[in-house]
Amino acid sequence: MSYSDASKLNNKKTRSKVVTLTSTQRINCPECGNNKEFLEVSDGVILTTRFIQNNDGSFSQELDDSQVLGQVKFYCGDCGADLTHFHKRFLEMLF
């Protein structure tokens, strides 16, 4: 194999790598095809909400300090299929 052949091969490899990285794959439910609604269900959650009392006696919510002690599951919002294996990607795409 000549040098130019080898460099062509390398170029091809680099290009296909870039395509993989830039393609965004939407999560689709394998059961019903739903790709719009999803449920995140957290087990054993302690919900702590901090409130500030204002001068007039009303309260303002300052921050939500929630702690998840158990497992976080991820479900299809349509048919309820367990899509927990997609949860990591869901978190990466959450803005």
Ligand SMILES: [Zn+2]
């Ligand atoms: Zn579904």
